[in-house]
Amino acid sequence: QVQLVESGGGLVQAGGSLRLSCAASGHTFSTYHMNWFRQAPGKEREFVAAVSRGGGTYYADSVKGRFTASRDNTKNTVDLQMNALKPEDTAVYYCAARTGVLGGIYGYSRMDYWGKGTLVTVSP
Numbered sequence: 001q002v003q004l005v006e007s008g009g010g011l012v013q014a015g016g017s018l019r020l021s022c023a024a025s026g027h028t029f030s031t032y033h034m035n036w037f038r039q040a041p042g043k044e045r046e047f048v049a050a051v052s053r054g055g056g057t058y059y060a061d062s063v064k065g066r067f068t069a070s071r072d073n074t075k076n077t078v079d080l081q082m083n084a085l086k087p088e089d090t091a092v093y094y095c096a097a098r099t100g101v102l103g104g105i106y107g108y109s110r111m112d113y114w115g116k117g118t119l120v121t122v123s124p
Contacts, residue, residue: 002026002113004095009118012085016122020080022095022115033098034071034078037108038091038120045108048093051078052103060105063089085122092117 008020022034033052039045049069050058057069066085071078078095096111 002097004113004115006095006115006118009120011121013123014087016085017083020093022078024076029076030073033103035096036080037094037096040091047105056103058105087122087124090122092119
């Protein structure tokens with residue numbers, strides 16, 4: 001089993017940057033595909049970015065070119081660097097781990113483990 005803890009959320013002005021981090025427990029971190037999702041008030045949880053266990057990265061169109069996901073298997077962490085933030089990026093951001101053979105973009109129902117989330121607020 002994997003326990004995930006997010007950090008790094010906060011309040012930032014539009015155009016600013018934040019870096020989220022997700023720390024994972026357990027000895028099998030490198031075998032998981034790691035993902036970031038977000039959920040804004042009144043909206044469904046949506047995919048943001050993923051880093052496969054092989055290091056491949058995948059992004060939602062809405063964040064492509066602005067967000068960068070990375071992982072460090074020696075530290076059991078996955079980060080999300082968020083630049084050029086917009087008010088519509090305001091949401092609770094969740095880290096999620098998925099087992100499976102292939103990397104790629106998968107919906108929230110396919111995730112195996114979740115963190116509790118960290119709030120990102122982008123002011124106009």
